[in-house]
Amino acid sequence: MRSLKNTADVRSLIHLYVTTLEARGYRPSVIGAYRAAVEHFVSWAAPDGDHLHVSKAAVRDFLNVHLADCKCLGRIQRGVVTVRSALNHLLMVLGESKLASEVQLSAHLDIELQKFCEYASDVCGLAPATLISRRQWIGRFLAQQFPKGSIEVSRLSPKQIRDFFSSQCRGYRPGTAQVLASAIRSYLRFRALQHADQVESLLAAVPSAASWRLAALPQYLETDEVASLMAAFDRTLPQHQRDYAILRCLVDLGLRSCEVAALRLDDIDWKNGTLTVRTENLNDMMCCPCLLLPDGRSLSICAKPVPPTKAVRFLFVIEPHSTCR
Ligand SMILES: [Zn+2]
Numbered sequence: 001m002r003s004l005k006n007t008a009d010v011r012s013l014i015h016l017y018v019t020t021l022e023a024r025g026y027r028p029s030v031i032g033a034y035r036a037a038v039e040h041f042v043s044w045a046a047p048d049g050d051h052l053h054v055s056k057a058a059v060r061d062f063l064n065v066h067l068a069d070c071k072c073l074g075r076i077q078r079g080v081v082t083v084r085s086a087l088n089h090l091l092m093v094l095g096e097s098k099l100a101s102e103v104q105l106s107a108h109l110d111i112e113l114q115k116f117c118e119y120a121s122d123v124c125g126l127a128p129a130t131l132i133s134r135r136q137w138i139g140r141f142l143a144q145q146f147p148k149g150s151i152e153v154s155r156l157s158p159k160q161i162r163d164f165f166s167s168q169c170r171g172y173r174p175g176t177a178q179v180l181a182s183a184i185r186s187y188l189r190f191r192a193l194q195h196a197d198q199v200e201s202l203l204a205a206v207p208s209a210a211s212w213r214l215a216a217l218p219q220y221l222e223t224d225e226v227a228s229l230m231a232a233f234d235r236t237l238p239q240h241q242r243d244y245a246i247l248r249c250l251v252d253l254g255l256r257s258c259e260v261a262a263l264r265l266d267d268i269d270w271k272n273g274t275l276t277v278r279t280e281n282l283n284d285m286m287c288c289p290c291l292l293l294p295d296g297r298s299l300s301i302c303a304k305p306v307p308p309t310k311a312v313r314f315l316f317v318i319e320p321h322s323t324c325r
Contacts, residue, residue: 010042010046010052012128012132013052013094014035014038014039014042015127015128016093016132016133017034017035017038017089017090017093018031018035019130019133020089020093020133020175020176020179021034021089023175023176023178023179024174024175024176025174025175033077033079033082033086034082034085034086034089035086036076036077037077037079037082037083037085037086037087038086038087038090039077040070040072040076040077040078040083041059041062041083041086041087041090043072044062044066044072045058045062054090054091054094056091059087059088059090059091062083062087063080063083063084063087067080067083106148108150108151109139109142109143109146109151112142112151113135113138113139113142115194116134116135116138116187116190117131117134117135119190119193119194120134120186120190124186133179133183134182134183134186134187137179137180137183137184138183138184138186138187140168141164141183141184141187144164145160145164153188153191153195153197153199153202154197154198156202158201158202158204158205159205161184161202161205161206162205162207164184165177165180165181165206165207168180169209174209175209177207177209178208178209181206181207181208181209184206185203185206188202188203188206189203226251229247230244230247230251233247242316245316246260246316249263253275255277259277259278260316261314261316262278262314263275263277263314263315263316264313264314264315265313265314265315266313267315268315
């Protein structure tokens with residue numbers, strides 16, 4: 001069981017929960033749904049915002065007893081699957097946090113962590129929940145590297161940094177490894193600034209977890225999702241006609257966004273029903289043998305005449321005062 005004694009603790013917990021999910025690459029919509037589920041649980045478990053007890057038994061009671069007959073007012077997250085998943089993540093976040101805080105620190109390391117937290121708060125402006133997380137991870141790092149309490153960063157080697165990450169990150173998701181890496185980088189920078197330690201080689205040894213920025217995006221849209229997207233355009237409006245035609249180029253012809261943007265009026269051969277796609281080398285032309293869009297008229301409607309001063313007649317242009325891009 002994990003107990004939080006006051007409203008600030010509860011707020012910090014929710015902040016830690018959200019930042020942990022963000023670090024692990026969850027989509028904003030999923031984080032929002034999970035957060036709403038956790039807030040629902042908190043409003044049940046700690047109606048006054050204080051003395052929140054989180055345990056597997058409490059989660060089980062909430063799911064089996066409260067949720068089955070929930071009469072909470074307002075827009076509440078009640079989906080059983082979502083709530084169960086959200087609360088399992090909550091237990092996991094608390095479990096990892098507890099795991100990290102179980103490390104017993106000597107008084108010397110505790111003072112060092114206190115100094116780091118003051119620096120991170122005053123100089124870097126880190127939020128309290130982030131500080132809690134970083135303090136725990138750095139504490140674990142220091143306890144392993146300097147078990148006798150005397151901190152001598154100059155004696156650390158890049159190999160020790162790599163070994164630490166190898167031993168700590170086993171079984172963790174890339175997001176958690178990234179949180180740990182951020183904490184250690186932050187501490188090393190603190191040492192460089194406050195103690196003039198040489199940390200360049202140590203910083204270079206901190207690994208970067210594979211967590212791609214767009215990894216949370218779906219690889220492709222399902223057929224019904226494409227249909228919904230197509231149906232979203234009001235084709236009585238000129239801008240929507242243009243955007244619809246752009247989308248048809250992407251969906252029907254499989255063109256890249258840069259290829260669509262580079263299309264010119266002269267690239268369309270209406271007579272033979274072909275479209276010329278230019279590669280990076282403008283002299284190297286590729287003729288697309290497929291037909292144009294199934295309703296090719298939409299292209300012709302959207303083709304805007306460009307000013308005569310422009311040498312290149314692009315197919316898709318932005319209206320002079322349009323906010324639509
Ligand atoms: Zn309820």
